[in-house]
Amino acid sequence: MxxxxxxxxxxxxIAPAHRQKSPDSSQKTGKRVVVAQELxxxxxxxxxxxxxxxxxxxxxxxxxxGDVIHNPQVVERLRQRGVEGAxxxxxxxxxxxxxxxxxxxxxxxxxxxxxxxxxxxxxxxTCPLVTKVxxxxxxxxxxxxxxxxxxxxxxxxxxxxxxxxGTSKAVAAKKIxxxxxxxxxxxxxxxxxxxxxxxxxxxxxxxxxxELMVFAQKLQAMVMPEGGEFRLCNTIxxxxxxxxxxxxxxxxxxxxxxxxxxxxxxxxNTARLAEVGQALGVPSFHIERTEDIQDEWLADADIVGVTAxxxxxxxxxxxxxxxxxxxxxxxxxNGIRPIDAEYVPSY
Numbered sequence: 001m002x003x004x005x006x007x008x009x010x011x012x013x014i015a016p017a018h019r020q021k022s023p024d025s026s027q028k029t030g031k032r033v034v035v036a037q038e039l040x041x042x043x044x045x046x047x048x049x050x051x052x053x054x055x056x057x058x059x060x061x062x063x064x065x066g067d068v069i070h071n072p073q074v075v076e077r078l079r080q081r082g083v084e085g086a087x088x089x090x091x092x093x094x095x096x097x098x099x100x101x102x103x104x105x106x107x108x109x110x111x112x113x114x115x116x117x118x119x120x121x122x123x124x125x126t127c128p129l130v131t132k133v134x135x136x137x138x139x140x141x142x143x144x145x146x147x148x149x150x151x152x153x154x155x156x157x158x159x160x161x162x163x164x165x166g167t168s169k170a171v172a173a174k175k176i177x178x179x180x181x182x183x184x185x186x187x188x189x190x191x192x193x194x195x196x197x198x199x200x201x202x203x204x205x206x207x208x209x210x211e212l213m214v215f216a217q218k219l220q221a222m223v224m225p226e227g228g229e230f231r232l233c234n235t236i237x238x239x240x241x242x243x244x245x246x247x248x249x250x251x252x253x254x255x256x257x258x259x260x261x262x263x264x265x266x267x268x269n270t271a272r273l274a275e276v277g278q279a280l281g282v283p284s285f286h287i288e289r290t291e292d293i294q295d296e297w298l299a300d301a302d303i304v305g306v307t308a309x310x311x312x313x314x315x316x317x318x319x320x321x322x323x324x325x326x327x328x329x330x331x332x333x334n335g336i337r338p339i340d341a342e343y344v345p346s347y
Contacts, residue, residue, distance in 0.1 A: 031301075038246040039246065039262075040314055041312070048125035048127065049068065052068055055099065056078075062082065063084055063085065063092035064083065064086070064103050065101070066156055100123070101123040102124045108163020109164060134164035138166065140200040141165050141167045145200035146195070146198060148171055148201045150204060174215070176219065185223060186226040195219075195228065197228050200233065203235045206237070208275065247307050259274070259284040259306075260293065261273040261307050262317055263288070263309030267311050270311070290322075293323060
């Protein structure tokens with residue numbers, strides 16, 4: 001056993017909410033919008049945008065390999081400023097771009113070689129918290145662990161972590177069935193495949209910690225027999241946990257009737273917010289823009305909770321709040337977030 005976290009129940013940060021009914025009935029009087037205390041851009045996304053915008057403004061067009069962030073509105077705005085995505089370095093070079101960028105989600109080490117071969121400049125906007133996972137993956141592989149990356153195998157962040165791990169002894173998985181093993185260590189029989197002696201788990205930074213814990217405990221039970229060694233590294237980032245916990249407060253404290261989670265369809269962390277809301281017993285819907293809101297969602301809702309993924313800009317959130325206000329819901333008195341005149345970015 002290499003991780004103390006596995007000694008506690010997996011009820012952790014996003015435990016089922018207890019919706020306490022207040023004796024003060026005025027608490028739920030009137031239709032209103034309640035905005036999560038933590039929502040929208042995280043500092044990693046803000047940093048990536050500032051890097052590519054400054055680069056485009058100073059020296060001309062730049063091509064991120066993929067979407068610089070998973071938000072269609074922001075991607076379109078960047079395109080108008082000379083930041084336009086490409087699927088590969090070769091495509092960017094063919095289209096005349098002399099500079100390419102690694103997105104906030106990260107990319108494997110192969111991209112630097114491709115950029116050098118194509119004679120284009122490479123700008124790295126990888127979130128430092130993703131870089132941390134990439135370096136950790138390398139360390140675990142050097143220590144002899146088979147690496148399991150808990151996350152979506154198609155997601156660029158997960159692919160980047162496996163790329164930096166630089167080994168064939170690595171796999172992405174969201175459930176036990178995704179793994180190459182079907183039995184615990186020590187099992188025998190035809191068709192039986194068991195884990196190696198040392199297995200380590202890291203997570204895509206935008207996943208749900210409770211789901212990670214459930215997955216890890218099941219995998220631990222497969223690895224530990226016969227002298228197995230298991231290590232869990234919780235690499236879910238703080239902004240993700242903050243947004244999920246703020247959503248929980250919408251349910252427990254504000255007693256919202258429905259939750260709208262705003263973010264691009266490709267946004268993993270927005271999808272997780274909607275899933276967490278559903279798990280807490282509140283109808284929750286992942287929307288990209290105001291046009292996605294359906295009348296039936298609001299038919300019996302007096303209090304609408306609004307949250308947003310880490311790739312969602314403030315003006316998109318404000319547009320949703322304004323749409324709800326046009327439908328008779330009282331908006332938050334102080335807007336979607338308090339204004340701190342002394343705010344300094346954390347990077």
